[in-house]
Amino acid sequence: METKRLLKELGLSNYEAEAYLKVVELGVAEAGEICKKTKIPFGRVYQELNSLASKGLIEVQNTRPKKYRARKPRLAFKTLLQQKRANMETQLQKTIEAASQIEENISKEIPTAPKERTFWTTAVGVEEAVEMLRLNFEEAEKEVCIILQHAYPDDECNLKDSGTTVAKEVINASERGVRIRALVNEEFIISKMRDLKEQGIKEKIMDNVEIRVMKRATPSYFEVIDAEKVVLKVNNPKNPAQILAITKIWDVKLAKEIRAIFEEMWKEAKPIELT
Secondary structure (H helix, E strand, O other), rough: OHHHHHHOOOOHHHHHHHHHHHHHHOHHHHHHHHHHHHOOHHHHHHHHHHHHHOOOOOOOOOOOEEEEEEOOHHHHHHHHHHHHHHHHHHHHHHHHHHHHHHHHHHHOOOOOOOOOOOEEEEEEEEEHHHHHHHHHHHOOOEEEEEOOOOOOOHHHHHHHHHHHHHHHHHHHHHHHHOOEEEEEEEHHHHHHHHHHHHOOHHHHHHOEEEEEEOOOOOOEEEEEEEEOOOEEEEEEEEEEEEEEEEEEEEEEEHHHHHHHHHHHHHHHHHOOOOO
């Protein structure tokens, strides 16, 4: 029965749904009558009816024996929804508090650097690569140094959705105190700044990210995150403007060396000038 299925989706048990529908059918009913005309055991019928009353679906006449009638659906389900909303908000608050406590406890257990000298993870394909790019900024705590050797094409990052998501994560990171420095080339300036302007986030990017234009081209794309992680991008040999994979390497020594290269290029680069 469709109505019974929907009642169960609202959170009623099978017996509760049966009892409620029988009360609706009979108009006014006693527990014994409901028990005889349903599959509810006599030892459970009062429990189910009391539960329906507590949910605001039926009313009880406190006579001997008790009698039950259904409330008007508009009022009954309004009460039920209010109760479920309150319960969900309570449960959500408990979940938030538990997650916060777990985060605090686990943070004390996780070492600031991996026990192994080097740890790495790889994202293969456009979707995984874009997600890693986003997470890099979400996870950053102090600083991100990044080189963009070319603009992301639409089929790679889809600026109208994924690319914009990454850009917004960049803004979020900077607003929580992460220093972000980007070295770009003329191709990036011409194409991506125009796209960012169309998305209405160009000004925020310019306000929150330090950008300089490279004097010399670099053969590779990389990021240095919090002076402990290095992110390297592998381009598709058939199409150098398309991401094939991204590897994130947790290696403090390597990060220090790559960051030193970035600092040299940063000194040579010129501040961005846009109109």
